[in-house]
Amino acid sequence: MNQFTALTQQDERGICCIDLAGYLDAHTATELESIMSAAITNGCRRIVVNFADLEYISSAGLGVFMVFIESIRSDGGDIKLAAMKPKVFTVFDLLGFPVLFEIYPTVEEAKQAFPSLEA
Amino acid sequence: MTSTFLSPTDQQKRTLTTIFVITGIVLLVARMVVVTFWAVYGGHTLTDTFMVEVLLTVASDLILVCVIGVVFLTYTKRTGKEVSYEVLAGALTTYAISALALLLLGALLPSDVVEGVPTNITTVVTSHILALGTFIVSIGLAGFLAWFMQMRRHERTGRYLILLMIILFGVWLLSALGSVASVFSGLSITLVVIGSIVMLMSIKRLNWLATLTMDKKIRLLWLTTCAAFAAGLLASWHAFNGDAFVTQSAAMFVRSGAILPGAINLFGFVFFARLFFAVLASLPNSGIVDRRSSEVESLAHLTRMMAETADVDTLLSSVTQFALQVCRAHGAWCELYDDDGSIRVVASKNVHADYVRVLHRDRALHRMFMDNARPALIDSLPDILGADATLPIRSVITVPLIREHRRTGTLVMFSTIEYGFEADDLRLLTAFGDTISIALDQTRLMEMAIEKERLQKEFDVARRIQSSLLPISAPDIPSLGLAAITIPAEEIGGDYYDYVRFANGRPGVIIADVSGKGIPAALYMATLKGVVLAEMRSSNGPADLLRRVNAALMGSMEKQTYITMTAVDYDVATMTMRMARAGHTPLLLRSGSTIRTYTPKGIAIGLVAPATFDRVTEEIEFPVESHDIIMLTTDGVNERRDAALGEIGIEPVCEMLANIGTTTASTVITKTLELLHMHGNGTDQHDDITIVSMVVNGVAETTVDDERIRPIYGVLS
Structure with missing residues (x-):
């Protein structure tokens, strides 16, 4: 079993990158929810979720991003998704998530997509 | 016919008893009339005419046969009964009272006997009553002894009983021959002594006395003392005090008959003395026995309670009440610790809310209540809390309650005197605590099972509803x-x-x-x-x-x-x-x-x-x-x-x-x-x-x- 892990790190521009790994399903979704909740409580409004090591995502896992997106966007922030494996992307794509979220091939591109604070 | 006589039905027994009693009374009255006319009015001695002597002897023997028959029937009715404290105490009381009453009567009743002949009608009647009483008491005692030995029998009991009967017969025979040659009297006394020894040897298996409670043993001691006193007195009067009215009455009733009640009462004395010492020897361990038996009873009671109670609060309430009785505590309560750290008192007996508060105010005590894994005893609370006149609690036992491997509460018992509990209480409560913990787990499991069943039923309904939402x-x-x-x-x-x-x-x-x-x-x-x-x-x-x-x-x-x-x-x-x-x-x-x-x-x-x-x-x-x-x-x-x-x-x-x-x-x-x-x-x-x-x-x-x-x-x- 690929253990689910999620690590948060903040760069100098104030962008939080959450690295996901393993299986994201109904059981691990609550874990991700509390991690994201903690990041937002700490002031993170610009979040990039790195899917590079995520093997699987279920419908419950997708729901987690829906919980926060509205409030973050109303605060002027965003959640951007990056580096999905084709299988994971298919799930997002089938659901129509690309309409809702910006999805980038790499974490770097996702970070670059945030406007600089000075600007 | 023989077999019906040996094992008659209850109905036949009643009829036989009535026949014996009526025959006995008729014979007794007849004998009294004969003696009155022959001795009082006729002025004859009882032995001067062979025919009269035979007549009176036959009447006496028949009366004795009736007494023996009644006693025999009484004890065979009891065969199913086990020897218990109640039976023994009842028999001892009956014997002691009737024997002492007989002695009292013998001392008080006017007697007028000259050279073995009653001189007036009153003496004839009283001597007959005393003689009959003597034989009834003695034969009754003999029956009881035989029955008791049968009930507590061992491999040689049968032989001992037969031996004792032969000895009694021998004693009678030798004593009757005593008038012929004094050597026979000596032999008869020797036989009585041998009989006593046989009696002593045949009393065995008195261990069950040890399981009696202290107060029952004390009562038995009193009863055996009284019975032994009465038996000793009767035996010695018959042996040495030929002038006593009781002895004279027996002798006038049955020639050389005085020796038999004497021998039987001596055997009875031996039995009562043996019983006395057996009870006395088992006295010191009575406390332990009492305690053990109450512990066993308590745990059994607790187990039954557990099996019958499904609700935790009810269970704890009965357990508290019960622990209170067992440890002779003055008050008790059960406190449960909720997840948020609050303390909930669920079952309290003779407890003021302040007691709990005061005890938990002390940090060390609070920790002891909450953390102790084993029951603990505080002999003197004032040593810890200082003298506090308002708090009547002086000594405390705490028993941890464990549920699913977690401390969930404490059963607290207190006494209003210092050193109010014994180490034994603590030991018993340790067993208690374990049992309660098991019960708590059980009730939890039962609650879970009920909850699961309820949920399952709801799921079943939900499933039916959902499938009805899909097109048929x-x-x-x-x-x-x-x-x-x-x-x-x-x-x-x-x-x-x-x-x-x-x-x-x-x-x-x-x-x-x-x-x-x-x-x-x-x-x-x-x-x-x-x-x-x-x-x-x-x-x-x-x-x-x-x-x-x-x-x-x-x-x-x-x-x-x-x-x-x-x-x-x-x-x-x-x-x-x-x-x-x-x-x-x-x-x-x-x-x-x-x-x-x-x-x-x-x-x-x-x-x-x-x-x-x-x-x-x-x-x-x-x-x-x-x-x-x-x-x-x-x-x-x-x-x-x-x-x-x-x-x-x-x-x-x-x-x-x-x-x-x-x-x-x-x-x-x-x-x-x-x-x-x-x-x-x-x-x-x-x-x-x-x-x-x-x-x-x-x-x-x-x-x-x-x-x-x-x-x-x-x-x-």
């Missing part, structure tokens, strides 16, 4: 064979399919999947059904229906919940299908041997506002031909996992469809389920599975209704 039969769609099935991963699920009819009259099929599983998903599924029913008649096509559903549900759903859904309609005349998809898995179309997947653009319901949703959702149209198979599934199909979490994917299903040829809608479902079953290989299904299959110009089918799997097949020409 397919609508009348010409030239389209329909079959569908849904298999929830748990009792209820979030998958939904339905047959609809749009505003323009076209028939249609929808399939939907609520994110998540279980009750929340099922509630959304029911809501969705309502919305679909409300909106379909005003919808002019699949995309319109999805847009209306999204508009209706958006904002009333939880943020992380969404619904994927596909709607299809069918134009029978042109043989075309229209389809719209809200984030749902693709539609599969098998036409000839090619498989097409249709994935029109769309986003799941409940994610975005109608403006975006309506713009994104597109509707496509495609033609179908005869024998084409159209298949709609939820992701429970393509995500069916094996033991290694490998998903089956949609490819095997496509391959199956490509090779299936001309078939029916239900066969398509059966084959798909077979594939899933093979892939799953016994692992749990982790998501709801729903399949709707349509076959253009499909053949008629029969309905199948399986218990776990609930397929609903529609049949149309």
Whole structure:
């Protein structure tokens, strides 16, 4: 079993990158929810979720991003998704998530997509 | 006749007893009359005429036979009875009282006997009464002794009893010969002594006395003392005090008869003395015995209580009450520790709320209450708390209550005197604590079982309701064979399919999947059904229906919940299908041997506002031909996992469809389920599975209704 892990790190521009790994399903979704909740409580409004090591995502896992997106966007922030494996992307794509979220091939591109604070 | 006499029925026993009693009384009266006329009025001695002497002796012997008969019958009636404290105490009391009363009578009654001859009628009567009393008491005692030895018999008891009877007979014989030569009297005394020794040897198995309680033993000591005193007095009077009226009366009644009551009472004395010492010897361990037996009784009582009580608070209340009695404590309470650290007193006896508060105010005591794993005893509370006149608690025992390996509470017992408890109390309560902990676990398990059963019943109802939300039969769609099935991963699920009819009259099929599983998903599924029913008649096509559903549900759903859904309609005349998809898995179309997947653009319901949703959702149209198979599934199909979490994917299903040829809608479902079953290989299904299959110009089918799997097949020409 690929253990689910999620690590948060903040760069100098104030962008939080959450690295996901393993299986994201109904059981691990609550874990991700509390991690994201903690990041937002700490002031993170610009979040990039790195899917590079995520093997699987279920419908419950997708729901987690829906919980926060509205409030973050109303605060002027965003959640951007990056580096999905084709299988994971298919799930997002089938659901129509690309309409809702910006999805980038790499974490770097996702970070670059945030406007600089000075600007 | 002999056998009836030896083992008569109760009725016969009563009759025999009555006969003996009446015969005895008649003979006694007759004898008194004879003695009165012969001795008092006639002035003869009782022995000067052989005929009279024989007459009187025969009468006496017959009376004795009657007494023996009554005693024998009385004791054979008791054979079933076990020797117990009550029986023994009753017999001792009866004997002691009647023997002492006899002695008292003998001392008080006027006697006027000159040279073995009663001189007036009063003396005749009183001497007869005394003689009869003597023999009744003695023979009764002999009967009791024999019965007691039989009840507590050992291997040689039978031989001892026969030996004793022979000795008694010998004593009588020798004593009668005593008038001939004094050597016989000496021999008779020797025999009595031997008989006493035999008696002493034959009393065994008195260990059961040790199990009596202290107060019963004390009472037995008193009773044996009285009985031994009476027996000793009777025996010695008969042996040495020939001038006593009692002895004279016995001698006038039966020649040389005085020796027999004397011997029997001596045996009785030996027995009572032996009993006295046995009881005395078992006195010191009485405390331990009492305690042990009350412990055993207590634990047994507790176990019964546990078995009968299902409710924790009731159980603790009875346990507290019970512990109070067992330890002679002055008060007790049971406190439970809630998860938030608060203390709840559930069962209290003679406790003021302040007691608990004061004890917990002291840090060390509080910790001891909360953390001790074993019962603890505080002999002197003032040593810890300092003298506090307002708090009557002086010594305390705490018993931890453990439930599912966690300290959940304490049973506290207190005494209002210092050193009010003994180490034994602590030991008993340790056993108590363990038993209570087991009981607590049991009640918890029982509560869980009841709760589980309740939930299971509710799930069953929910499952029935949910299956009633799914269509029972397919609508009348010409030239389209329909079959569908849904298999929830748990009792209820979030998958939904339905047959609809749009505003323009076209028939249609929808399939939907609520994110998540279980009750929340099922509630959304029911809501969705309502919305679909409300909106379909005003919808002019699949995309319109999805847009209306999204508009209706958006904002009333939880943020992380969404619904994927596909709607299809069918134009029978042109043989075309229209389809719209809200984030749902693709539609599969098998036409000839090619498989097409249709994935029109769309986003799941409940994610975005109608403006975006309506713009994104597109509707496509495609033609179908005869024998084409159209298949709609939820992701429970393509995500069916094996033991290694490998998903089956949609490819095997496509391959199956490509090779299936001309078939029916239900066969398509059966084959798909077979594939899933093979892939799953016994692992749990982790998501709801729903399949709707349509076959253009499909053949008629029969309905199948399986218990776990609930397929609903529609049949149309």
